[in-house]
Amino acid sequence: MSGPNLLLTRIDNRLIHGQVGVTWVNHLGANLVVVANDKVAEDEVQQNLMDMVLPDVIQTRYFTLQKTIDIIHKAAPRQKIFIVVRDVHDALVLKEGGVPIDHINVGNMHFEEGKKQISSTVSVDDKDIAAFKRLDELGVELDLRRVPEERGQNIMKLL
Template identity: 90%
Template sequence: MSGPNILLTRIDNRLIHGQVGVTWVNHLGANLVVVANDKVSEDEVQKSLMDMVLPDVIQARYFSLKKTIDVIHKASPRQKIFLVVKDVHDALALKEGGVPIDHINVGNMHYEEGKKQISSTVSVDEKDIEAFKRLDELNVELDLRRVPDEKGQNIMNLL
């Protein structure tokens, strides 16, 4: 049996918003958005707000990291999955947990105190850099781009 049909994994601390819910979903041809994040999986208000952004024909699931690791391999081949995580640490946990991630779109990591800005939409600290290095060691392609038609950059060249 083949693995789940994950079209793309995106790191975006905003999770589902207009750019993700419309632009990326349409570009990828996804019919299911899986948000993997422990806090969001239990936040009904945030889930319903994100659902409002998605077109009616697109389904969304909100799973904890553990549940994502446990159920992703049970996905139907008909499910064209766009996997969205809040940060690089969630992405690394999924990869190390056996989720078949070979390509990550790094879309948005907000600036916070103690982080350095490496692009207009991505800021990192030492823990983030270590997680990106680990993903790189695991042969995950790390492509920084905001929208599909933008030319991507390998984030490892910016760290």
Template identity: 80%
Template sequence: MAQENILETRIDNRLIHGQVGVTWANHLGANLVVVANDKVSTDEVQQSLMDMVLPDVIQARFFSLQKTIDVIHKASPKQKIFLVVKDVHDALTLKEGGVDFDHLNIGNMHYEEGKKQISSTVSVDEKDIAAFKRLAELGVELDLRKVPSDRGQNILDLF
């Protein structure tokens, strides 16, 4: 699959919800949302709940990280893909596995014990920072942005 089929790759620990399923997918012109997440790939209840958020004209696929690496390059040219991952580590796994994206939208990474909040929607720890730096070394532009109308910011500027 040509990189052009992946319109955007986004980190959002909520995966598909209203902001992703409607705002972002419509803004990008996506007709397919691929959720790359090992846990959700086997959880039909979660998949059904996320599927309900999407407009009828947008399909969803729920793949493990390895299956995403194995099959995304086989996508039809007609598929305009919005790739969604839960965290920076999943994004790095995909990139190092050969998934061809050079832009990463960081939308939502919830606060947890041991993480520091760097924006209203993103909290990171040292492992997250190391993964972001590795993605940058691999040539990925790191764009912190909640919604398309927000002004993006390079997340590396916040560390």
């Protein structure tokens, strides 16, 4: 049996918003967006707000990281899955937990105290850099780009 039909995993601390809900979903041809985040999995208000961004034909699931790890391999072949996580640490937990992530789109990581800005939309600290290096060691392609039309950059060259 083959693995889940995982189209892409995106790191975006905003999770589902216009860019993800319209541009990326259409570009990928996804019919299921899985938000893998422990806090959002328990927050129905946030889930409802994110659902409003997506067309009705796109299904969403809001899972904890562990639930994503536990059930991703049970996905039906017809499910074209786009996983969205809040940060690089969530992505690393999924990868190390056995989710077959081989390509990550690094879209948005807000600037905050103690982080350095490496692109117009991505800021990192030492823990983020260590997590990106671990993903790179695990063979994950790390592509920094906001929108599909943009030319991506290997984030490892910017760290």
